[in-house]
Amino acid sequence: xxxxxxxxxxxxxxxxxxxxxxxxxxxxxxxxxxxxxxxxxxxxxxxxxxxxxxxxxxxxxxxxxxxxxxxxxxxxxxxxxxxxxxxxxxxxxxxxxxxxxxxxxxxxxxxxxxxxxxxxxxxxxxxxxxxxxxxxxxxxxxxxxxxxxxxxxxxxxxxxxxxxxxxxxxxxxxxxxxxxxxxxxxxxxxxxxxxxxxxxxxxxxxxxxxxxxxxxxxxxxxxxxxxxxxxxxxxxxxxxxxxxxxxxxxxxxxxxxxxxx
Amino acid sequence: xxxxxxxxxxxxxxxxxxxxxxxxxxxxxxxxxxxxxxxxxxxxxxxxxxxxxxxxxxxxxxxxxxxxxxxxxxxxxxxxxxxxxxxxxxxxxxxxxxxxxxxxxxxxxxxxxxxxxxxxxxxxxxxxxxxxxxxxxxxxxxxxxxxxxxxxxxxxxxxxxxxxxxxxxxxxxxxxxxxxxxxxxxxxxxxxxxxxxxxxxxxxxxxxxxxxxxxxxxxxxxxxxxxxxxxxxxxxxxxxxxxxxxxxxxxxxxxxxxxxxxxxxxxxxxxxxxxxxxxxxxxxxxxxxxxxxxxxxxxxxxxxxxxxxxxxxxxxxxxxxxxxxxxxxxxxxxxxxxxxxxxxxxxxxxxxxxxxxxxxxxxxxxxxxxxxxxxxxxxxxxxxxxxxxxxx
Numbered sequence: 001x002x003x004x005x006x007x008x009x010x011x012x013x014x015x016x017x018x019x020x021x022x023x024x025x026x027x028x029x030x031x032x033x034x035x036x037x038x039x040x041x042x043x044x045x046x047x048x049x050x051x052x053x054x055x056x057x058x059x060x061x062x063x064x065x066x067x068x069x070x071x072x073x074x075x076x077x078x079x080x081x082x083x084x085x086x087x088x089x090x091x092x093x094x095x096x097x098x099x100x101x102x103x104x105x106x107x108x109x110x111x112x113x114x115x116x117x118x119x120x121x122x123x124x125x126x127x128x129x130x131x132x133x134x135x136x137x138x139x140x141x142x143x144x145x146x147x148x149x150x151x152x153x154x155x156x157x158x159x160x161x162x163x164x165x166x167x168x169x170x171x172x173x174x175x176x177x178x179x180x181x182x183x184x185x186x187x188x189x190x191x192x193x194x195x196x197x198x199x200x201x202x203x204x205x206x207x208x209x210x211x212x213x214x215x216x217x218x219x220x221x222x223x224x225x226x227x228x229x230x231x232x233x234x235x236x237x238x239x240x241x242x243x244x245x246x247x248x249x250x251x252x253x254x255x256x257x258x259x260x261x
Numbered sequence: 262x263x264x265x266x267x268x269x270x271x272x273x274x275x276x277x278x279x280x281x282x283x284x285x286x287x288x289x290x291x292x293x294x295x296x297x298x299x300x301x302x303x304x305x306x307x308x309x310x311x312x313x314x315x316x317x318x319x320x321x322x323x324x325x326x327x328x329x330x331x332x333x334x335x336x337x338x339x340x341x342x343x344x345x346x347x348x349x350x351x352x353x354x355x356x357x358x359x360x361x362x363x364x365x366x367x368x369x370x371x372x373x374x375x376x377x378x379x380x381x382x383x384x385x386x387x388x389x390x391x392x393x394x395x396x397x398x399x400x401x402x403x404x405x406x407x408x409x410x411x412x413x414x415x416x417x418x419x420x421x422x423x424x425x426x427x428x429x430x431x432x433x434x435x436x437x438x439x440x441x442x443x444x445x446x447x448x449x450x451x452x453x454x455x456x457x458x459x460x461x462x463x464x465x466x467x468x469x470x471x472x473x474x475x476x477x478x479x480x481x482x483x484x485x486x487x488x489x490x491x492x493x494x495x496x497x498x499x500x501x502x503x504x505x506x507x508x509x510x511x512x513x514x515x516x517x518x519x520x521x522x523x524x525x526x527x528x529x530x531x532x533x534x535x536x537x538x539x540x541x542x543x544x545x546x547x548x549x550x551x552x553x554x555x556x557x558x559x560x561x562x563x564x565x566x567x568x569x570x571x572x573x574x575x576x577x578x579x580x581x582x583x584x585x586x587x588x589x590x591x592x593x594x595x596x597x598x599x600x601x602x603x604x605x606x607x608x609x610x611x612x613x614x615x616x617x618x619x620x621x622x623x624x625x626x627x628x629x630x631x632x633x634x635x636x637x638x639x640x641x642x643x644x645x646x647x648x649x650x651x652x653x
Contacts, residue, residue, distance in 0.1 A: 016376040024364055090360050093353065094377055095336040255339040258332065259274065 131223030149239030155246030318475030349428025
């Protein structure tokens with residue numbers, strides 16, 4: 001609990017760091033912060049053209065939902081590599097709860113994600129695919145669960161990269177494998193309704209919380225099928241466990257960060 | 262009341278070998294880890310207290326553990342053993358501008374660094390103009406700090422850090438950077454903090470400043486407290502300790518040896534060899550060289566260093582506009598000093614033979630030759646600069 005009160009005491013610093021992270025990402029570019037909206041917009045255009053030609057078995061808004069949710073996670077993992085290890089001066093010279101560093105990168109990415117969700121909503125609306133169901137009320141909850149998951153991963157990654165510089169490469173490889181192991185560019189049905197995949201492998205597949213989370217996003221935004229029970233439970237339990245592990249491991253090693261950098 | 266109590270503090274570091282950034286080096290270091298990594302104590306058995314409102318100077322050679330000690334007090338490092346009690350809000354001027362981001366403007370960095378150091382946004386808004394004025398950066402506050410000079414960078418860092426209004430201030434080598442005007446400003450601020458009853462710990466190599474501002478001085482050597490006491494006495498002890506060590510100028514010879522300085526003779530100009538000369542007297546040095554092959558455009562250089570490591574004079578045939586077009590085989594150069602206005606002591610001479618662009622050193626003899634200078638006037642320093650006292 002003291003982790004939270006520490007962070008609460010430093011909320012102004014946290015807010016400043018989040019703003020800084022957002023600012024630096026687009027620093028020096030002529031369009032600046034507009035890129036936060038332009039990036040997903042262009043991405044949607046590119047996918048739209050691509051899918052028109054490739055006859056891809058998924059609607060564009062459904063595909064984009066998966067890609068945006070996935071991007072939020074990868075951006076958090078990638079940015080957290082340098083969240084602590086990239087600021088040796090700060091960590092060595094000034095005392096503050098170190099948890100603020102990965103937290104601020106995750107929150108900055110959350111802002112990005114929410115803005116790109118807005119663009120997605122506009123796009124789905126224009127494409128006539130937006131699902132106007134009561135499920136929309138669930139969206140904040142699903143985002144919150146993914147946020148918990150991303151923060152847990154960010155804590156583990158940022159802590160690990162202080163000790164092992166290889167973390168960067170390992171994270172890259174794992175994310176690549178994970179991308180194909182999650183229903184990002186295909187739907188969950190593709191796995192669960194596939195008779196060639198044995199049931200035990202399907203159960204293993206849905207333990208991956210991204211399977212449940214991305215499917216939930218799709219169900220809520222474009223009105224796809226909801227995930228099964230195992231996928232739902234995994235999508236809630238695994239993020240919470242990862243965050244708990246992330247917080248306790250990060251706090252255990254935090255006092256020695258200055259020695260390692 | 263005691264602001265700081267340090268009890269039996271020790272800090273152990275595990276030495277890591279360079280090149281952790283690759284997978285191979287990492288695998289190697291894991292292997293080494295199993296074998297047991299090298300350890301060393303940066304600090305050992307450190308105990309002292311600081312009364313609230315007092316100023317303590319910390320001195321010691323490089324690597325004595327000064328910065329580690331401040332790091333522990335600033336809570337950025339945890340001691341391996343012992344305990345530390347610090348009462349009050351601590352602000353550290355350990356590295357000015359530590360939290361600056363090069364791509365952000367000065368103004369944005371004030372807000373960022375201020376909030377990292379613990380100022381609220383309101384406090385930052387209120388003190389913003391004051392910070393800019395103190396840093397003398399009114400015209401540059403809206404440009405990214407990556408375009409700042411190092412002096413501007415440090416001024417801004419200092420201006421933000423002093424606004425934190427701490428109870429305890431840790432200052433590490435702040436005065437070493439920046440110009441004289443800025444140093445004066447720092448000292449004024451330190452004096453102001455002193456009158457406001459703040460506790461300060463100051464690390465500096467500037468012994469005069471330390472003596473002036475400290476109530477007590479703590480002398481560290483190789484991670485241990487040698488002495489804590491009255492500033493003048495401790496600084497004197499450090500000086501006597503320091504000179505023995507710094508007295509060892511590096512004597513070495515190196516180079517590709519494609520051409521060498523084969524012999525050097527010190528003479529009085531009339532042909533007689535000398536080992537000691539009188540201050541202000543003439544000195545002629547004859548430098549024999551030998552080149553195994555023809556070398557175009559070589560440069561001969563010399564340096565005179567006092568035994569405490571001070572370079573008194575260094576020059577070469579380019580600086581002195583005496584171009585040597587080429588050398589081949591054997592030959593001799595004459596280097597004449599009309600007069601050497603040096604104070605008494607032992608001086609080391611270095612000679613070098615290198616390419617014009619300094620990329621290749623054919624032969625260097627650093628501090629290889631020594632010469633004693635006698636001087637009737639027992640003044641301090643290096644140069645015997647004539648002076649006269651009189652009453653007006």
